[in-house]
Amino acid sequence: MSMFEHVMFATITLMSLDRLRTGGFGDDVSFLLARANALSLTVGNAALSALGLKVRSYAVLALAADPAPPTQRELSEFLRLDPSQVVALVDDLQSRGLVERRPDPTDRRANVVVATDAGRELQTRGQAATQSAERELHATLTDAEHASLVDLLRRIAYPD
Amino acid sequence: MSMFEHVMFATITLMSLDRLRTGGFGDDVSFLLARANALSLTVGNAALSALGLKVRSYAVLALAADPAPPTQRELSEFLRLDPSQVVALVDDLQSRGLVERRPDPTDRRANVVVATDAGRELQTRGQAATQSAERELHATLTDAEHASLVDLLRRIAYPD
């Protein structure tokens, strides 16, 4: 079953799952987090696929387009990826001319990953695509609720 | 780098990532969702590993322990797993005597997955382990905020 079929099928048959989600388990934060994230990933990847990007590669590109671009090590920590996975992601984006590896002036071991002009252009389009997809996913949330969700998630995502 | 080392390292060096998460991208709901879920998964799997469970297998076990246990198809839809993955998960739990496949009285094609007594006992212990881990992860949230988070996540996880 393809992911698309799965999503459609799950939507169509969602009514029949009401009894499962009322069984106590369906209110588990970790479970809701997993399910919400799975939906978000599916929708995000679908929205980015026309640009040849996925959520992962878009995240790297977006951070590389930041005024203060990250080293590979910082990408690894921030995105919770193993350093060896960052190598593969950056290799791919670099081979497509979207990012460059530049020597870190303050540490010759480190590479700063910085978006090219083409990369910035694609990042802008990717941002529009993901924001549109996100709006669809959060359509029932008011602005205040959206802000509240960001605050609560941030406190879990970045335990201080 | 092992997952444990990664978590420790990420905690220690989190301060140095402040500038990344203030770059606009760090407030993305989809990104926060991914990061919060990754943390939740890591903590949950760690808490369950002593019981020989992971978040995935615990979820199946918990649903099988429900008074109205699910069919494999329902597990597939609810957990957003391909039916073939459910086969493997149930095979594993069944080989350990934690769940049984029972014929669905209303549909001879379907299997109802129901927890054994041993499965229920392990599920109880798993619930304690995950709840404890979850409390740690959400330590800074008040009860009202926790309830609010559940409500908001549920509206994203189950688009009605």
Add this chain to the structure above:
DNA sequence: TATTGTTATACTCTATAACTATA
């Protein structure tokens, strides 16, 4: 000595298609 990036490898998870038995 410790850290950054890299390579290689094994492992887990996910996606896809084909099959069977029932509906």
Add this chain to the structure above:
DNA sequence: TATAGTTATAGAGTATAACAATA
């Protein structure tokens, strides 16, 4: 004709260790 479960297989994602260059 469609659905539930199963099997097999390929692909994507992840974990682990070892290495060269640099701190």
